[in-house]
Amino acid sequence: MNDTLFHILIIVGVLLGSVTIAAGLIYVERKMLAVWQQRKGPNRVGPFGIFQVLADMVKIFFKEDWIPPFVDKKLFIVAPTIIMLTILMSFAIIPFAPSWVVADLNIGLLFVLAMSSLGAYTIILAGWSSNNKYSLLGGVRGAAQMISYEVFMGLSIMGVVIQTGSFRLTDIVEAQQNIWFVIPQFIGFIIFLIAGVAETHRLPFDLPEAESELIAGFHSEYSGMKFGMFFVGEYLGITLVSALITVLFFGGWLGPAFLPPIIWFLIKMFCFILFFVLLRATLPRPRYDQLMSYGWKLLLPLALLNVLVTGAIVLLNA
Amino acid sequence: MQGYEDIADKLKGKFPEAVQAEQQTQDNILTYWIHKDQIVKVAEFLKKEPGLEFRSLFDLTAIDEQARKHREGQPSSKFTVVYLLLSYARNQFIRLKVALPDEPKLPTMTGVWPAANFYEREVFDMFGISFEGHPSLYRILMPRYWKGHPLQKQHPARATEMGKFSLSEEQMMDMQEILQFKPEEWGLKSTSDNNDDFMFLNLGPQHPGTHGVLRLILQMDGEIITNVIPDIGFHHRGAEKMAERQSWHSYLPYTDRVEYLSGVLNNHPYVMNLERMAGIEVPDRAKVIRIMLDELFRISSHLVWYGTFAQDLGMMTPVFLTFYDRERLFSIIEAVCGDRMHPNWFRIGGVAQDLPEGWDKLVREFLDYFPARLKEYDKMVLKNNIFKARTVGIGVYNTEEAIDWGITGPGLRSTGLAWDFRKQQPYGGYDQFDFEVPVGNNGDCYDRALVHVEEMRQSLRIIEQCLNNMPSGPYKSSHPVATPPDKKHTMYDIETLINHFVNVSWGPVIPAGESFTGIESSKGYTGYYVVSDGSTVSYRTRIRTPSFPHIQFVPYYSKGYTIADLMSILGAVDFVLSDIDR
Known part of the structure; x- marks a missing residue:
């Protein structure tokens, strides 16, 4: 009985926790960008503007949820829900602390990859159903980008899998008792980081949106909470990728005992979230074909090489 | 005139009939009144003749002379078209004027300078002077449904002189219809040589990459731009009027x-x-x-x-x-x-x-x-x-x-x-x-x-x-x-x-x-x-x-790039819309 209750608590906790963190990121991102850009950022609602999140949420819920007459209505409504669903599903396999995990699948990593592939549908369907040339261009770009970067994303973490010998995320964390995988798998880490940015289509890989070229790309026609879902989806995506990096390369909940494991996990995760924000504040956006050739010509061979070398070393040691 | 002696000799030697009069202006720029039929030849000569090399059509505008009192020594004219040329080799301007005493019509300069295109459209728009042989002589700053030509002296300058403004649903639909882009008007085809459909993308007037109310219509083959048609005038405030x-x-x-x-x-x-x-x-x-x-x-x-x-x-x-x-x-x-x-x-x-x-x-x-x-x-x-x-x-x-x-x-x-x-x-x-x-x-x-x-x-x-x-x-x-x-x-x-x-x-x-x-x-x-x-x-x-010539030049060198490159190009031009439309 106690076990079931604990499990339900974890499910609710993960669900609420991740959505709250994603919403809170609105504030974190705005404030941090302001710090880096010599501005004040939100400072009107509540002390230091911390209730800005609430204000934003209330605003977006009460906005008119308008569906333009020329869109493909069913797909238009379905599209933004997909990204929320797939990313929230992915959180199910993240171990936040020992046994703090919703579903400790033995194919955990494959599950994440599968879910993030499904996430591509959001962009494609939103771009297609909007019946707008800018959205279509954004959708096409997004589809190509996500499919390409998925390849290296999968390959980049194979080194970790080879070293651990398991797809289960708890096993991967425990395998890092002696040394975090970021050291032996440094190339894998870099490629996973880049692919992660591309998967969440944040600057510098925000080509599907590219506001100076495509206005807002695939979500140009969206308004109200449907638009909000794209944004929460994006922040959820950042949280997920940061959590994955923590688990795969930085030892998950592991850390000196003076802090509880969950705190260690959160600290590491927030470092990467801030890194994502910093990226956005710093870099310009490459051109679409540059992004593609960078991926296929540089990252793919590197990822393959990484798998080859890791495999060889593991074989030698065995 | 000082510094211009050789031009006078050469020009009068080559075209003895062309120069109607010489005018003294306060800016000491040599100003010739050229006969309407010979203006294109004279301009081409000035552009290409070694030693003269007035390579740049610096400005092209017109004057409505009908209310002017002081025109001593100038040929009679209802409308005067003014060409200002610049020679970088000589570091000199020269001004050519064409008198149009009766009908407001003269040959186009686009054959000599493609850059004359926008200027002539502006003169047509503002003065009602038509240029024969111009490839696309449409209004440029005023909307196409506008009646009259604003810089003519008879055109009212204040809203109070123009009667009450009203906009019915029907008129609004007509105005929107006029804004519809028609590729044929600009000599563009809808399909490529291999029978692929081009995409016509309407960039602006409200677009984050155009820095203002600039409208560009892109003819695109995938993400590659094959042609750009700028549509300006949304920021026109009649500064000259x-x-x-x-x-x-x-x-x-x-x-x-x-x-x-x-x-x-x-x-x-x-x-x-x-x-x-x-x-x-x-x-x-x-x-x-x-x-x-x-x-x-x-x-x-x-x-x-x-x-x-x-x-x-x-x-x-x-x-x-x-x-x-x-x-x-x-x-x-x-x-x-x-x-x-x-x-x-x-x-x-x-x-x-x-x-x-x-x-x-x-x-x-x-x-x-x-x-x-x-x-x-x-x-x-x-x-x-x-x-x-x-x-x-x-x-x-x-x-x-x-x-x-x-x-x-x-x-x-x-x-x-x-x-x-x-x-x-x-x-x-x-x-x-x-x-x-x-x-x-x-x-x-x-x-x-x-x-x-x-x-x-x-x-x-x-x-x-x-x-x-x-x-x-x-x-x-x-x-x-x-x-x-x-x-x-x-x-x-x-x-x-x-x-x-x-x-x-x-x-x-x-x-x-x-x-x-x-x-x-x-x-x-x-x-x-x-x-x-x-x-x-x-x-x-x-x-x-x-900015006016700069934006006109953009289509010329942005063909073959992608839409993302167009943003670099537009950004590097450094234009503001008020400067284009005045």
């Missing part, structure tokens, strides 16, 4: 807003023209104050360009930092002028007031502060590899093409030609200053960026020289036409009192004549062509803005 009903003095605030990022840089050519026509000598202190404010505004305009250009390429941060610096500049400008963006500070014969106490401290602080920031931006933007990948080798054109299309400013200098009007035709005292003219090599977007950034450093040098050598003396000429007139002696002698009374109540009278002068503005050459009929208002004021 307004000049014809404001007094010489009260038109000054309008000039500020012609290119709204450069403030007083717009005042400068206008007042220079009036001072020349009235024979006013500007005191040294006024000259140096003007130059200092010009350069402060040049930096301010370039800062806006810097930030927004980076933003066009997806960089989020620089725009906030450059705007922060611009605020610091504005605090200096505010201390001097009392206003920030549009200070309207120059006056006929000088500037509005003397510099305030402590101005030197403010300027000194900025000079100490800014170079470090520029260095930081270099690190953040110019040295960024993604930025380079987006701009190097994108949007390339050479000096020849730039001259042919009337490109000036950083866009011309990026091709390697060190042509700065502050050096080549020094005005307002610039010959006394020590600065360099930065140039690029490749004429691509990256070089245009480099030139812009280096220009800010040179402006700092000029400002420093102003600061260290600010002359003492009056800040405005004591000439009776200088406005507002000096009040000191009005209570002591009747002559000054009368002058003061007349100039304040009616406004100054500028002697009849014509003058064209321009300056090296932040975006290129801004010139004013002022025609006075000896009254308190201008008879015709033509504003030659740099």
Whole structure:
């Protein structure tokens, strides 16, 4: 009985926790960008503007949820829900602390990859159903980008899998008792980081949106909470990728005992979230074909090489 | 005329019949009245003849002569078309005029200069003069449903003269229908040679990448641009028409807003023209104050360009930092002028007031502060590899093409030609200053960026020289036409009192004549062509803005690039819509 209750608590906790963190990121991102850009950022609602999140949420819920007459209505409504669903599903396999995990699948990593592939549908369907040339261009770009970067994303973490010998995320964390995988798998880490940015289509890989070229790309026609879902989806995506990096390369909940494991996990995760924000504040956006050739010509061979070398070393040691 | 002797000989030798008359103008630019049938041949001769080489069609405009009183020695004409050509080899302008005494029609110049396209459309739009053989003679600044031609003297200038405005549902639908893009009108096909459909993408008038209400229609093959048709005029406010009903003095605030990022840089050519026509000598202190404010505004305009250009390429941060610096500049400008963006500070014969106490401290602080920031931006933007990948080798054109299309400013200098009007035709005292003219090599977007950034450093040098050598003396000429007139002696002698009374109540009278002068503005050459009929208002004021030819040139060198590159190209052009549409 106690076990079931604990499990339900974890499910609710993960669900609420991740959505709250994603919403809170609105504030974190705005404030941090302001710090880096010599501005004040939100400072009107509540002390230091911390209730800005609430204000934003209330605003977006009460906005008119308008569906333009020329869109493909069913797909238009379905599209933004997909990204929320797939990313929230992915959180199910993240171990936040020992046994703090919703579903400790033995194919955990494959599950994440599968879910993030499904996430591509959001962009494609939103771009297609909007019946707008800018959205279509954004959708096409997004589809190509996500499919390409998925390849290296999968390959980049194979080194970790080879070293651990398991797809289960708890096993991967425990395998890092002696040394975090970021050291032996440094190339894998870099490629996973880049692919992660591309998967969440944040600057510098925000080509599907590219506001100076495509206005807002695939979500140009969206308004109200449907638009909000794209944004929460994006922040959820950042949280997920940061959590994955923590688990795969930085030892998950592991850390000196003076802090509880969950705190260690959160600290590491927030470092990467801030890194994502910093990226956005710093870099310009490459051109679409540059992004593609960078991926296929540089990252793919590197990822393959990484798998080859890791495999060889593991074989030698065995 | 001095410096022009050989032209007169050559031209009259080749075309003995063509020249109807020669006209004396206050700006000492050789002005010929050419017969309508021979204008194209004469212009082509001037363009191609070795030794003359008037390669650039610098401006093309018209004058409605029907209400003019002072036309001594000029052929009779209802409408006059005015061509202004520039020879870079000779560093000289020449002006050709064509009289149209009866029907407003003459052959097109687009065969000699493709750049004549937009200018002729504008003249057609504004004056109703049609150009035979023009490929697409549609209205350009006014909407197509407009009745009448605004710069004709009979066209009303005020809304109150035009009857009540109403817009029915039906009219609105018609107007929207007119905005629909029809590829056939522009000689474009809907399908490519392999029978693939082109995509026509409507970019703007509301689009984050166009910096204003600019509409570009892109013909695209996938993401590759095969043609661009600019549709301008959404920002048209009739600045030239307004000049014809404001007094010489009260038109000054309008000039500020012609290119709204450069403030007083717009005042400068206008007042220079009036001072020349009235024979006013500007005191040294006024000259140096003007130059200092010009350069402060040049930096301010370039800062806006810097930030927004980076933003066009997806960089989020620089725009906030450059705007922060611009605020610091504005605090200096505010201390001097009392206003920030549009200070309207120059006056006929000088500037509005003397510099305030402590101005030197403010300027000194900025000079100490800014170079470090520029260095930081270099690190953040110019040295960024993604930025380079987006701009190097994108949007390339050479000096020849730039001259042919009337490109000036950083866009011309990026091709390697060190042509700065502050050096080549020094005005307002610039010959006394020590600065360099930065140039690029490749004429691509990256070089245009480099030139812009280096220009800010040179402006700092000029400002420093102003600061260290600010002359003492009056800040405005004591000439009776200088406005507002000096009040000191009005209570002591009747002559000054009368002058003061007349100039304040009616406004100054500028002697009849014509003058064209321009300056090296932040975006290129801004010139004013002022025609006075000896009254308190201008008879015709033509504003030659740099952005107009620059935007016309964009389609020519953006074919074959992607839509993302178009954003680099547009960003590097450094235009503002008010400058295009006036």
